[in-house]
Amino acid sequence: MSTLVEIKNLHVEATTDSGRRIEIIKGVDIEIAKGEIVALIGESGSGKTTIALTLMGYTRPGCRISEGALLIDGKDMATLSERERTKVRGTEVAYVPQSAAAAFNPSQTIMDQVIEVTRIHGLMSPDKARQRAIELFKALSLPSPETIGERYPHQVSGGQLQRLAAAMALIGGPKLVIFDEPTTALDVTTQIDVLKAFKSVMKAGGITGVYVSHDLAVVAQIADRIFVLKGGEVQEEGTTQAILSTPAHPYTQELLSAFEPQETQFAGKRTDKAQPLLVIENVTAGYGRVQEDGLPLVKAVRSVSLSVEKGRNLGIIGESGCGKSTLARCIAGILPASAGNIIFNGKELDHDARRRFHEALREMQIVFQYADTALNPAKPIEDILGRPLTFYHGLNGSARSARIDELLDMVRLPKALRYRHPSELSGGQKQRINFARALAANPKLIICDEITSALDTVVAAAIIELLKDLQRELDLSYIFISHDLSVVEAICDEVMVMYRGEKVEHLTREDMKSPAHPYSKLLFSSVPKLDPTWLDTLVLEPELVRQYGGA
Amino acid sequence: MNSEIARMVAKRLVIAVITLLIVSFAVFFATAMLPGDTASILLGQSATPEAVAGLRQAMHLDDPAMLRFLRWGLGFLTGDLGKSYANDMPISVLVSGRFVNTMQLAGITALISIPFALTLGITSAVMQGSLYDRVVTIVTIGVISVPEFMVASTAVLVFAVYLKWLPAISLVNEVHSLYDLLRMYAMPVMTLTFVVSAQIIRMTRAAVIETLSTPYVEMARLKGASRSRIVLRHALPNALGPIVNALALSLSYLIGGVIIIETIFNYPGIAKLMVDAVATRDLPLIQTCAVIFCAGYLILITIADIIAIISNPRLR
């Protein structure tokens, strides 16, 4: 097979806001054969998107290609003039962006934007272009392919927009298509359809592809070869099978092990004698005007009941919009429930946090997803950790300072961090501080609302390990909310599945291998596995898909 | 037009009317708070207490404020604007002629400055960072930072005193030909255009720069679109809302500028009338002029908001 893409010794420089120039891509070599799909995998900051964009001769503002050659079918994108580069874009090399929703112009119809490439480069008449677009829509399994083009971007769902973005890239008949994390923002059930659509169209046309992602399992389904990136350098490369089964480089091994978190000792079966720590009965909550029955117009949580025992963890899993975050806020009292009871430690709690006793507020803490907005950027760490100490326990002076050191120790962070501000910390460190702040209150129950969803896999795995250790040391209970099944499986004794505001099924660890409810079945089977043949052999009952899933 | 748009437009109109009511009440209240009694001012120093009391009664000055406001408001709507204290003429007569003059001045300024400023604003945004952009930015910031009378006096210095091309003062009654007309309008219009354009340029430039840094513009670039295509088809349609908003806001500066320009060039417009009225504490005239300005400004702002609502594709 002949080589379509050759990246030789690529160096890319960026200028920081203080005027310094640093290298973000440090000498990368990549070769791609015609018809191959190659994956660039790595965590955020590894440079994978930067490399992908340079294939189009494009760098984000502040960056520039300082050295190296980017040969696509013989043409060096690095040395072409800007005008020649614009000729190549869309016709020979095309790009499918990460956030399709942002990449579409809100004031133009979808069809106009999909065929725009043909208008820019004069490839075919508008009518032919429209026909071609509709063919592509069909090939990508989009609903109502004849009419979907007439809509505006905001009238179409996320998964559909992602496929439309792919159609927009393919319409120019490019030789190379770059996919930039296209399924990251989608639910697992939607992701399956989108992945299948991409794969079939690429293989059918023999189109070369570059697939950028941080998710090994997704990449395993679609890529022939994988390049592992870290810090702007290639750590390892090989065929998908080789990388997955016999990774050579320690970083690759780290990535793989983070993917399958270690299982540890779990608490045994429930003892019926112990009184549950938290009991929730028929809680309903939502948004909008209150109707005659006292319930809000939009019910995000419908009559959900659950219980959590001391020392045990409950996981709540579901896709976006199922109400799990709303349920968390209900329990914490941030969004008062409209109906139902919340009983904590035997005492009934007021629905509204503002009316609860401080003791109850102290013993139940909540940790949020985005540490950037959960920590006050204007305060140093010691103030962030110190305030709950003063507020809840009245600690001051040296006692307070000693406790702050203890807390930092507990979350495995160096004591010197107490003088820093949140902006100086990494994502993983911030999330640990977030957690330390919850610990400062000496709680009994910690509600973790998607705390690992914004973190890289390796960092997230470390956080999960920390949670497990702390649970043993401090006899805590967790309610762990996530959309990521593997994370929930790693830490929870019981799992509750939610769909559209309702509790659909309650599973113990043993049940998790074989869920009973149809939606749970669909959800669990939609999670990509590290097996490259998984996607091709996946058979989802069409009835289930029609009822619950898809976009 | 679907019902959602109709509802938002109606809501906007209601807000405009309420704002106008609040504003006119504020104007009335502010001027009615005058320390010193209107009646004794009118009658002068030598008035007897009985005469003052009698006049107060005749002018209904002892009625509660709300009642006076309502009466004044009613009169306003029916065209009876009362009499000016200082000039002893019906206000409606005074105002109408001057109003036309100011409208002419404002109209010509708008016609010249809006296309000029929009072009400069858009082009400097597209060529952000270039020498052209930097020059435009520096000059614009310079004009915005200084008082209008300084721009006006600089213009007078350059064109009337040193170059002697144009007259320093506008004498409306001595216009005998088109040439005279042009010469008379040139300085006020030019100065006002500078002031207003600077504001429009700055706000337009910011709006276009913002749309040019959106992800969908980057996507268009990645599809190989040319710069002109990106600007005309992607950036501008989405910058339309903020640009119309900027034009409406610059009207505020137009009004402020008109006040200064008419004074410095002695132009017989309604703004100069108002300034004179303040100097002589001529209450009814002040109230009338203020409300006319505010109403006009509110109407134009409301139109701008409605255009922004209609042009939002998410509501279609």
Place this chain on the structure above:
Amino acid sequence: MMQSAPSISAATGFFGYRFNPVGVLAFLVILFWTVVALFAPHIAPYPVGKIVDMDYFGPMSAKLWLGSDYLGRDVLSRIIYGARYTLGIALAGVLIASSCGVIFGMAAAVIGGWFDAALSRFMDAMISIPSKLFGLVIVAAVGSSLPALILTLAFIYTPGSYRFARALAVNVNTMDFITVARVRGENTLYLAVSEILPNIIRPVLADFGIRFVFIVLLLSGLSFLGLGVQPPLADWGALVHENIQGLSFGAAAVIAPSLAIASLTISVNLLIDNLPRKIRDRSA
């Protein structure tokens, strides 16, 4: 862990801050005028009301650096004294406007509900009146004494400060760390002062500077119309007003006060745009 990347060019600065020459120059100009305003009686060469020249609008000379005004008084001295009024009134006005705006804005954001709605509606109505117009109307009502001018200017520019501070505070209010503090049981005052205020103080200071420029311009405009600072006192705008006849001769008496105003306003604008920035050594 932060990735330390090898740097290609080194950063410059004192104490970890990077100073911009334009910003430094602007700051010096502002400092200059502040000193002039504070020490006016000690700096002015002639008493401010004294007639020192037989000629009106006399030329610039060694004796009278900026010539004489329409009555034969020294222009330089009048400008030096005028600095007190321009800077003093504007500073007083902006302090009142900004503090009221920030206090009310934060309160509205944190308390919410009908308080926020009513106050915001009222402020929006006030903003919709063009400022010069508003200034004229209020001056017509309450006169042009110094306290009246200060309060008028403060009143006209408080709504803008309110709207800005409120928007910032509302933004911060939606952040999770505020929710965390609320759920802890913290009271409103703590939330406003300890959590929100430190996050909005920088943009608020920038707005303070911008508002100062607006107030200087409005004050000068009113004085230029004869409705601001009244004789025998004079701020820079009033100086332009009383010497306007000198424009046809190109007299310094009318140009110099304008230039003084311009130097002040442009410097404040430039300073805000070119504040010394902390060098953040973060890799991309």
